[in-house]
Amino acid sequence: MSQVQLSVKNAVKEYRLGGLISGTTFRAVNEVNFELYTGKPEVFSIIGESGSGKTTLSRMILRLIKNDGGTIELDGKDLNRIKGRKGEMDFMSRVQPIFQNPFETFNPLSRVDRYLLDTAQHFFPDDPDPEKRVEEALEAVGLSLEEIGKRYPHELSGGQLQRTSIARAIIPKPEILIADEPVSMIDASLRMSIVNLFSSLKERFDTSIIYITHDLATAYYVSDRIAIMHRGIFVEQGPARGILENPRHPYTKLLVRAALDPSPDAEDFDYKPSRFEGEEFTAKGCLFADRCEEAGNECFHVLPCEVELEDRIIRCLKYNIK
Amino acid sequence: MSQNVLSVEQLNAVYRTELYGIKREVKVINDISLTLKRDEVFGIAGESGSGKTTLIKLLSGTHRAPLTVLGGKVSYDFEDRDACTDVLNCSRADLDSIRWKNLSYVMQGSMNVLNPVRKIHKSFIDFAYRHMDIPDKDDFREAVVTYLAKLRLPAEILNSYPHELSGGMRQRVIIALATICNPDVIVADEPTTALDVVVQRETLNLIREIQGQQKNTVLLITHDMAVHANIADRIGIMYAGRLVEEGKTRDIFYNPSHPYTQHLIGSLPRIGDSSHKEGLKGNPPNLASPPTGCPFHPRCPRAKKECSERNPAMEMIGDEHRVACYYHGAK
Numbered sequence: 001m002s003q004v005q006l007s008v009k010n011a012v013k014e015y016r017l018g019g020l021i022s023g024t025t026f027r028a029v030n031e032v033n034f035e036l037y038t039g040k041p042e043v044f045s046i047i048g049e050s051g052s053g054k055t056t057l058s059r060m061i062l063r064l065i066k067n068d069g070g071t072i073e074l075d076g077k078d079l080n081r082i083k084g085r086k087g088e089m090d091f092m093s094r095v096q097p098i099f100q101n102p103f104e105t106f107n108p109l110s111r112v113d114r115y116l117l118d119t120a121q122h123f124f125p126d127d128p129d130p131e132k133r134v135e136e137a138l139e140a141v142g143l144s145l146e147e148i149g150k151r152y153p154h155e156l157s158g159g160q161l162q163r164t165s166i167a168r169a170i171i172p173k174p175e176i177l178i179a180d181e182p183v184s185m186i187d188a189s190l191r192m193s194i195v196n197l198f199s200s201l202k203e204r205f206d207t208s209i210i211y212i213t214h215d216l217a218t219a220y221y222v223s224d225r226i227a228i229m230h231r232g233i234f235v236e237q238g239p240a241r242g243i244l245e246n247p248r249h250p251y252t253k254l255l256v257r258a259a260l261d262p263s264p265d266a267e268d269f270d271y272k273p274s275r276f277e278g279e280e281f282t283a284k285g286c287l288f289a290d291r292c293e294e295a296g297n298e299c300f301h302v303l304p305c306e307v308e309l310e311d312r313i314i315r316c317l318k319y320n321i322k
Numbered sequence: 323m324s325q326n327v328l329s330v331e332q333l334n335a336v337y338r339t340e341l342y343g344i345k346r347e348v349k350v351i352n353d354i355s356l357t358l359k360r361d362e363v364f365g366i367a368g369e370s371g372s373g374k375t376t377l378i379k380l381l382s383g384t385h386r387a388p389l390t391v392l393g394g395k396v397s398y399d400f401e402d403r404d405a406c407t408d409v410l411n412c413s414r415a416d417l418d419s420i421r422w423k424n425l426s427y428v429m430q431g432s433m434n435v436l437n438p439v440r441k442i443h444k445s446f447i448d449f450a451y452r453h454m455d456i457p458d459k460d461d462f463r464e465a466v467v468t469y470l471a472k473l474r475l476p477a478e479i480l481n482s483y484p485h486e487l488s489g490g491m492r493q494r495v496i497i498a499l500a501t502i503c504n505p506d507v508i509v510a511d512e513p514t515t516a517l518d519v520v521v522q523r524e525t526l527n528l529i530r531e532i533q534g535q536q537k538n539t540v541l542l543i544t545h546d547m548a549v550h551a552n553i554a555d556r557i558g559i560m561y562a563g564r565l566v567e568e569g570k571t572r573d574i575f576y577n578p579s580h581p582y583t584q585h586l587i588g589s590l591p592r593i594g595d596s597s598h599k600e601g602l603k604g605n606p607p608n609l610a611s612p613p614t615g616c617p618f619h620p621r622c623p624r625a626k627k628e629c630s631e632r633n634p635a636m637e638m639i640g641d642e643h644r645v646a647c648y649y650h651g652a653k
Binding site: 191192193245254264 | 369370489516517518519520521522523526545546547548549551552571572575576582585586587589590591592593594596598599600601602605606
């Protein structure tokens with residue numbers, strides 16, 4: 001039986017809107033639950049529209065922001081209780097990020113190898129030969145020091161840069177990689193090679209990857225499990241193939257229907273536009289209710305809780321009342 | 323009045339810089355010829371740095387130094403005026419009179435296009451008022467409201483600031499802005515990039531709906547082949563500043579002939595298909611020192627000696643289907 005490695009329980013992040021007196025709070029991440037297991041590496045995708053809280057959630061797991069409720073634990077230890085340089089270093093060597101835009105993650109004034117060697121020396125200060133670790137990491141992403149070492153970031157293509165930042169992330173041999181929209185800035189011809197890289201890292205280093213995206217097609221291609229996020233809530237989570245081939249939550253159904261099929265004979269799509277913005281922050285009940293074709297009266301008042309349904313966990317009143 | 327609304331002949335352009343006497347030339351547009359018909363959606367696909375956006379700058383006559391035209395002609399044939407035969411050298415006043423009325427744009431990065439300190443209504447005045455022949459401001463507002471209603475946008479957005487609208491709403495406002503004067507040609511540069519799935523679909527439907535009503539020509543630029551599949555009538559594929567293949571959407575998707583197009587189509591992930599997809603080997607060419615011969619040959623699986631020596635010219639291989647490859651028949 002595999003052990004729980006990362007556990008996110010009822011994680012909440014609240015932000016304040018408006019002034020001190022008249023302001024309201026809204027939940028960017030609202031009671032999200034999921035777990036990753038040791039000994040069972042997987043690609044876990046979080047899919048959602050912009051503003052759904054995907055990035056906020058990933059930043060909480062990276063300890064870049066604090067959660068306002070619930071717990072996030074790595075191997076049973078609460079992230080908020082990690083203290084001191086040693087604890088932080090230990091955390092960083094186990095959870096590493098990959099960011100969206102590779103053109104912005106590198107310092108334009110220093111050479112690419114500097115960035116990699118610094119990381120190696122930072123994590124392994126006693127290692128006499130940090131270059132070997134860098135070379136190993138680069139080899140895993142299909143590059144070499146010889147090829148990119150003496151170059152500046154502007155001399156490399158987006159694909160090479162993104163590979164380099166993945167190489168940097170795997171230098172400390174992390175157990176979890178968090179990739180926030182890693183391919184959205186990459187050219188179409190290079191995109192698949194980055195996505196393929198995730199599957200090979202998973203197999204080679206037993207690394208679990210949290211892949212955050214709004215692209216259903218690549219998520220289907222690479223993930224083992226997915227979670228669909230809508231306005232701070234995981235509306236549906238479970239096996240990737242199962243959910244995308246047979247969506248149950250109305251929002252997932254909408255997403256799958258709206259995803260562009262890359263074929264000239266794709267079917268037409270008819271959809272009623274969402275309501276005037278600005279109201280949903282304060283809305284009660286299921287936040288998808290106003291766009292939902294199957295919504296009943298109670299959907300506007302009651303927030304559904306998580307229900308297990310065959311292979312997946314779903315948050316929809318339709319499956320709550322039974 | 324001919325069938326074609328725009329024709330581009332052998333357009334060549336470079337970015338030319340000179341610093342402390344050191345001259346540099348980057349050839350971005352390489353011998354591009356194409357025609358756009360009335361009432362069609364023409365898609366241009368290609369990766370970043372392949373010259374898509376530069377091409378639009380030239381087509382709209384908004385090029386400035388360091389972008390320098392070496393040769394070629396861009397001519398329009400609009401319905402309500404004499405043919406505008408040479409946009410690249412036409413006067414500022416002429417360009418101003420064409421702009422928005424005959425030729426309009428949906429710009430890239432739509433989230434940041436609208437002026438953040440002006441209400442949407444003011445933006446409509448800024449963009450469209452002087453092209454619409456409605457001198458009275460109240461009548462103009464009335465006309466805008468009627469048009470918005472046609473696009474199923476509520477009239478109250480006119481009194482909002484851009485930050486009060488969601489991304490999808492802003493995108494629709496920008497499309498409304500670009501099409502309110504019923505232009506002959508609409509250029510849309512990456513109109514759906516950075517939008518999420520549902521909004522993207524809404525936006526494409528809106529563009530198609532407007533195009534169906536107004537019967538104008540849409541030049542749609544994006545690197546996302548799934549978008550082209552759903553909206554374009556014809557597609558042109560650009561690589562390293564050249565047009566390498568052009569054809570009807572069906573021909574491009576079901577019978578791609580250039581190895582680059584074949585890879586683009588073949589590697590598209592789709593829901594329900596879990597077969598392995600390869601990324602293309604190698605890197606996009608550096609236009610400052612492009613490879614000799616065919617610019618694609620270092621990454622091409624079927625490149626032969628000839629490919630590294632001479633550059634293949636465009637060749638007709640079917641009905642409206644052109645390709646620039648010596649071995650286009652091979653699989």
